[in-house]
Each structure stands twice: as C-alpha cells, then as structure tokens.
Amino acid sequence: MNGDLSPSNRETFLSHKFTHIVVGGGTAGLVVATRLSEDPNITVGILEAGAPAYNDPRITVPGKFGETLGTQYDWQFATTEQSGLGGRSLPWPRGRVLGGTSALNFMTWNRGCREDYDAWEELGNEGWGWDGLMPFFKKTENFHAPDAEHQKQHKSYYNKDFHGTGGPIETVYSAHYGASHQHWHETCNKLGINTNESHFSGSNIGCWTSLTGVTPDTRERSYAATAYYRPNAKRSNLVLLTEAFVKELVLEKEGEEWVAKGVKFTHGGEEHVVKTEGEIIISCGSVQSPQLLEVSGVGRPEVLKAAGIDVKVDSPKVGENLQEHMMTAMIVQVDDSVITPDELRSNPEAAKAADEEYALHRKGPRTAIPSSVVYIPFSHFIPSRELHALGSHLLAESKKDSNRSTPRDRILVDRLLADKNLGQIEYNFDTANYSPFFKGEPGKKYATMLMMLQYPFSQGSIHIPPMKDGKKATMDQKPIIDPKYYQGPGGEVDFKMMIACQEFADKICSTKPLADIIVARAYPPASPHDANTKFDFSDWIRESTITDWHPIGTCSMGGKDGIKGGVIDDRLRVYGVKGLRVADASIMPLHIAAHPQATIYGIGEKAASLIREDWEKARA
Template sequence: MPLVTADVLTDSYDHIVIGGGSAGALIAARLSEDSECRVLLIEAGDASVDRPSMVDPALWFTNFGTAADWQYRTVEQPNANGRRFDWNRGKVLGGSSSIDAAVWVWGHPADFDAWADAGNIGWDFGSLKPIFQRLETRLHGSCDGRRGNSGRMRLTSTSDRVPLTTAFFQACKEMGHAVLDDVSGPISEGCGTYDFTVVNGQRFSVTRAFLLPSISRPNLSVLTDANVDSLIFDGTRCAGVRGEADGKLLEIRSRHDVVLSAGVMGSPRLLMRSGVGDAAELERLGLNVVANLPGVGENLHDHCLVSAFAAEAAAATKSVGARLYARTSDGIPAPDHEVIISAWSTGQSDVPVERGFSLHTALVRPQSRGRLALTSTDWDAPLLIDPGYFAEPADLAALCTAVEMCVDLAAAPALLKQRSGSVRTPPSSKVKLREFVRNNMGTYWNPVGTCSMGVDARSVVDPTLCVHGVSNLRVADSSVMPRITTGNTLAPTLVIAERAASLMTAATSA
C-alpha cells in the first residue's frame, strides 16, 4: 500500500481529512477523484488491514483490546449497577469497518425523516435513498431496483438457510411477525436474513472498497501512525492542523475544508482541544475559546444489547445470519428492538459452543442521552465517556419487554424442536428481570451523536456539516447523527460521508 511519510508532506493541501476510518477513507477517496485537488488523509492507526483477524470476519471480536482498537472505556453507569463498559473502536485504516462484525443495514426511513423534521433539510429518507443505493452492490437476492447494484460496497448474506435459521423464521411467523426477503435496506418490521460486507468469505471493508482503488493517485497522500494534536485557527477560520508523525512535529495548512472524521470520541475531542466547545468548560481547563458551542460532546447515545435466552441445540450448526425487528408497544411508530439468533450458547458454560444457540436483543431507539468530556489538556488523558445507559426509565422498561418477547419466541413450537437439554432463561419476576437486564446488558458498539447536526443552540454542525461559529471546518462521521439509526450504523455513516464529499466538491467548484 503506497503510504507517505512525514518528511515528504508539503506545507499545504486543498483538503485535510482527519481520521482514516469508515467516513474519512471514503471522503478522501471521493475528493481525490478531482485530479486538481490535493488531499491529505491522516490516520492515527496503521495500515495493517491484511492481518488474519481483519480478513476473516468470523474473527472480528479478536481485534478487541489490540493495537487496532482505541480501547475506550465508559465511566461507571449507575443504572447498570455501577458497571463500566469497553467501547471498542477501530484504530486502523477503515476504522471500525476493519474490525467489527461487518453488518450492513440502512436504518428505518423514520430515522432520517426525523433528522429532516428537526431542520436538517436534505437528510430525509427520500433524499438519502439514492445515496444508499449508490454505495452498494448486493451480490445476492433479486435486482428489483430497490437496492444498489453498482456501488463499491459489496454485500453478501452468510445465511445458508440452515435448520436453525428456518426454525427462527417459522417461530417468528408463529408469533405473528412477517417473514421478509430483505430487512436490511431499508429496515422493515419483520424478520429476515441480513447483509454483510463480506465477499468470498473475506471482509470487504471501506479500505478495500474506496481507499485501495484510490491510493495510488498522485494527488492523494495517506499518512498513518500520526496524531493530530489540535486544529489551527486564524480567528474563527480553521486554517490547518498540528500534530506529530514519525517523531516529527507537523503544521499543515488547508486551502479549503478541514474535515473531522475522527469518530464519535475523536471528533469532539479535537474540537474541544482546539477551543470549540462549552466556553466555561474550556476555560476551566485553560483552553482558549474560539467558538462557544455547548453541544460539543453532548447527545452521546448508543444501542445496548443483552443476551436473553440460551439453549443446548439439538444439532450443531453454523452461522445463522438472521434477525427480527419488532416493537415492544403498539403505540410507537417504528421497531424499537432487534432480536438476533446466534449459533452459540451464550451464558451456557456447561454446553459446548458448537452445540448451542442464543437469542440476543438490542434496544435500537434509545431515549437516554449521555456526554463526553475532556479530563485534561494532555493528549493521552482518558476521556470522560458517559453514555447515560437507562437514564430514561423507558429504555429499561422497553428492553425488559424485549427480553420477555425473546423468551416467548424461544417457546414457539418451531424453536422448541431445536432445543436439547440445558436452557438458560431470565427470571420471570418483573423486579428480578430489571436486575437481570441491568447486570447483563452491554454495548452494541454503535455510539453516535457527540457533534450533533441541527439548527438549534445545542447542535454542533449545520445541515451542510459545517461547524457552527467557525469557517472552513466540517465534521462528517457518526458523531453528527442527531438521533441514532435503527440498526448498525456503518451504512448510515457512509451515507453521511458520501454526502459530505458531494457538498465539499460543490462548494470548491462554485
């Protein structure tokens, strides 16, 4: 992979993209399509995306805790009985798309319509649907024009309709849920197989889809193993970045936009370190205030997940690749939880992994909100990460209901036939069930929201992703989501990146 080193960098570029993760890799590749535009992509991690744990999607969880993981950790969560949670995020080219479970779902149309209803013109589902289609090539299923068939992100389904998958769909049907051909794009209420960014058994990350085909362009420079310490401001105009790479201090200017794509933790951290954030908090830390934006670091939220049921299986099986989207109440407009069936026996220590299956459920429309803050001006100081799990009692109530629905689903005749021997179920008492959920829920690895897009006083970027109160600076990653999408966030994050690149190209050529 032709990367650059610090000693060959020039003093200025047309665009500087900070963060070579899912969003940043796409943006840099798209901007470099203009041969007259010189683009610098800066990534804190390395470029070792060919290691076995990143090539084989079945090994995704082995990337956690390695050098390819930022290894973030939350503060104690009082509503989860004081537990802290590891938030694993990719620190490598391609970001989390290089280390995660490779799931691809669009989100529910209501997610994006809510963004638009809050004043973010152009972010409704009708406007974004063509971008989703443009990004993907679905290598399975029918080509009816509803999904994409010419995009760079290649998608397959790993489900072979093994007996456990068929039983899961039948059980869902027995419980009154629809069985669908496609629940991934867009998310629909019901069950079905879902899409993965996997081709021929190998991960197909954003690096492979966008960056590798572009990296030999002479106008694109990709610098890895580099830390950006702060943004350079001339008044309120963002003029460039300061950082370090290869033991060399860097100060690089940008003619046009500087783009923060450092993720839900990295983007607000750089804003705050550079004087953009809550003025009182910045002054307390001794930082000069460039723009008073109290929403920086606020609105942090995440999907949470709990293993609801496990059983010894009647026969060994392989990857299942199926899920259900459903509502815990008839009074809500869209599915608020997801049920995933997996071919291993989570929580069943006395059952061989290959002889079990589990039902997990995730709360995909949480109401609770938390925050992220600096604890020090030191670059390597840990962040205060508080997702505020169950800060809103409705979230705990909804997840408890979702767990009960999993138990009912597991008792449906079709899944009963798949059991053999030992079973683990949550307690039936309402009080004990709440404690079970508090003690067993964890992250679904989809944090968003810390640089929220909007037009109110708490928003950080406007609908063109420009940071309020300053110029020449945009944020484009999952941190700009004002409200989390219903499902895994990779595809919506790439839609944000694709739209950012289009907006920037239009602004530069104007």
C-alpha cells in the first residue's frame, strides 16, 4: 500500500528498497519525488512531518488565505529579537502539512525578471539563468487564458508564449476582484507606471493584474499536494509517509569520502532508519534544510561544536546568506460602500452568504485573491544621484573589509549604480486589513497598501542553537533565525529605501481614482495638522516592518567560489557528501523580484531532471 500512509503502515514504507529518498513533502519536494517516479526503475520514498489536508477549507478556499497561519499546519517559527526593528521578534510561518508552504501561501503566481535568474548564472551556476529555467517554468504550469471580456474589464493581459499548458499546477486569473482593483491601473498610469501586458516574459516592471494558482472549474487552491502528488499516489514506486519527523541524516565514511546512506526519523513515537541505494534529496525549505545538515555534521565548525555536534564536513556557508523580502502594511480607511473581506470575518450573515455563493456557483468573495500589483525600480521616484551615492558608499565600505565583499553584494550594488529597470520594490493593494498591529474601529472599513523590498542587502543566518552540559542540538529545537533586518551598511541602505518607497506608497493612495474610495490614512495615522507637511515614516518603518514569508539562500549554490561561496554545486549536490542534494528555496543565491512559489516549482522540476540525468548516466 502507498499513498497517504498512516502510522500503522510505516512497516510497509520501511519494507521498500528506495533508490531515492526525499526529505520534506513540500513545494519542491513533491515535484522532485513525483517526477522521479515517472521512471519505473526509480523508487522514491517521501518523509513528511505534516499530515494531508486535502479537504480543509482554510487551505482549499482561495478567499480564506492566511487563516492557516499560526495553526497546526504551521511550524510557528520566530526570529531572534531584531535590533534593526527596535528589538522585535517576528513570527516566521512555514508549512507543516503535505504540500508545505504551497498549502499556506496567498496563491500569487508570478515570475522574476530575466536579470534575476541570469545573475545566478553570472555567479557561476551553469544552466540556472532565464533561458535554462524557462522550460521548467513552463513544465509546471497549466495556464488558462482569460476571455476577451475578462481582459478588458480586469486588465488580465498575457502572452501565451511564456506560459505552460498541460503542467500540474493550474493557473488562472481570479473570478472576483475587490472594489479597489477597478481603479488600480488608471491610478498607476497617472503616476507614470505603465500597464505591463506581458509580465511573464522576462520583465515584470509596471502595473499588472496577478495570475493565481487556482483551479478554474472548482476555484480551489492548486498546490503541490493536490497537483503533483495526489494524481500519482497509486504509483507503486512513489511511497509517502506522513507525520514522519526526520531527526538526522545517516552519513558514513567510505575511504576519505562521506556518503549519505539513509535517514533517521520518528513516527508514531518510535525511531526508525530508512536506507537508500541511491541519493537523498533534502527539501525542507530555507529554515530546516540548513538545520538538518547541521545536526548531521555538515556546517560551520564553530556552530557545530557549540551545538555539541561532531564536525564531518566543514561547510562554512550552511545556514548563511539568508535573504528575505521585507514588508510593510499601510492601512487606509475606505468608503462605507466598499465590500471588504474583513466583513466576512466579523459578519456571520455576510460570511454565510459568501460561503453559499462559493459552494453553489464557485463565485464571489471566497474566490478573491489580492491581484493589484506593481513592480518598479527605485529610480522611478528616487533621484539617480541619491542612488549612486548610496551605491558608492557601499563600495567604499566593502573595500575596508574585503571579507564582506562578495559577488552577490557587487551585483546588488551594481543595480543601484546602473539604474537598471528592475523591480526593486513591489506594491500590492487590497481591500482588507493585513496589518498584525492595527485594530480597526467598529463600523469602519479598511484597505492595505502592502510594500515589499525585493533585493535586500540585509543578510542573516539560520543555525542550530548552542547547547550546554554535553547535550547535542537536535531537530526538536527550533533553529536560531536571525535575518539581521536593517543591520550593517547594507541594512542602512535597505532602511533608507523603505522610507522613500513608503512615501511613494502614500502618493499612490492619494492619487485618483483610487483616492476616491479612500477616506483617510489610518496606520500610520495621517497628521492632524498641516496636510502639506511631509510625513516622516522612519519610526513607523522600524516599528512595523514584517516578513513577507519569502526566505531564501541558506543552502545556496556556490558557483565559481565552490564551498567557500555556497553549500551545493549547480547540480544541487552538497559539497563534501556523496549522494546528497538540496532542492528548495534555500538553493537560491540571490533573491528575485517575485513571489517565489512559481520559481520554487521550477527548481523542483529542474532538480528532478538533473537527478534523473545523473542516475541514467551512472547506469549506462
């Protein structure tokens, strides 16, 4: 028996002889496992800590996005106290459910600019540029084109040459939009932001209506568990064990070489070891992939020794290079005539009506996802001389400390100096209150201007914690997540950019026709004095910045610098360990100007292709 194995079936799982084991049944992990199992000569075992949740409406219903955060489906991680945020610690949601974070995210489906991926290849990661990734981007997608009326009404433009058809993930434009979306494009156009009619073709700059990962007929979330795994669960060579908590990798020394031989895990209160005849693929995400490597003896010696772990492979970049999109949520009060999703949470009758409309017709507010998007470069509203001064300052600082100057940082500085047309900041507007800090007044309605920094200089780390009294760190302890928001010279640049970008966010909200439905800014509150006085957002930025839930880079590809620059090579093989690879968001060496889920699916597709290619070559 295979499929959704219960605790009573772990013996069946253990009885298999696996050629490959995938640790983590999340976004990329299920892609890798499912694609590998297309070869009948490969037998794949998947170990997933969460349970399946195919029928939970908090996951399946698009309009309920966000309701799973902080629940049993969330690992409920948190950052260390951040000095750059005034000492605040931020929650870091990650999916603990079959499908991983693809079951929790907000279903936004977009892609970065060509230059984002070409930068990965520039660092020395062959085949990871735009052209090398495009076939895998398209392979994952089954795009459903909107009709002419939908395009005209909602500006849902597209270029079919850059979309895939026949892939597992269903992508479609929303059937229902919030009241603000009808004003979005015209407002942005007035501010010199053009509508991008082909934002998947290598440039997402401009204003556009977002595509979503949703099935067109049932209007349910399309994600890794339902799109990749479930249709193929009956394959005899694709074997899943859920609620299996991985403790450690089994690494054995063969001569002078460490080899991945198996995985130690607990299930139903008992500890087990499963072996593989081939390879192990870690797909635990940017938080837990480095954590698993470290508890298994692969990482920075000082980190491992402090945690009581014997050093097997000195790999200095494990857990380093953490990059995250930083976000603010500015709240505005909107006109009473505007219908908002918040009403569905506070008004049982409205919620009942929306649920009935969804159940009967798959229409209405329960199908709506935030879709009003803008990506623009800083130069759209910041003078070039200011950007050049900031870039020059960073170059001067890097010369003082050669250890701090990296190819990654030089690419980021070049984007400031060269005034490239890249999406350095994202804006997303929706009629709901997304702020964890602002509590609205009864009877008033609100909307949110989300703002997300796309290419952060702030760079942090994720490591296992130090231990005392001879104890060893394990996967049971939550890792130390330290993004270092707004810290160091680069973090200072991030902070200055966020202030300037927030001023432009305020300008968007003050421009007609969007301004026609906005009563006033509510958070931060508008100045009760002179309306012409420039508002200082600096304190508010520091007090209200949150995570955008897009961490990457902690097991990144090393490129030209090898193990000194990363954790894996461009075929995703872990430096220093034979038979071990990583495939998830942690492999990305530089962040992209996009919500990452479509890219992570592409990473999974490319990873499976590389693994199968090497497997076939070894047996030729």
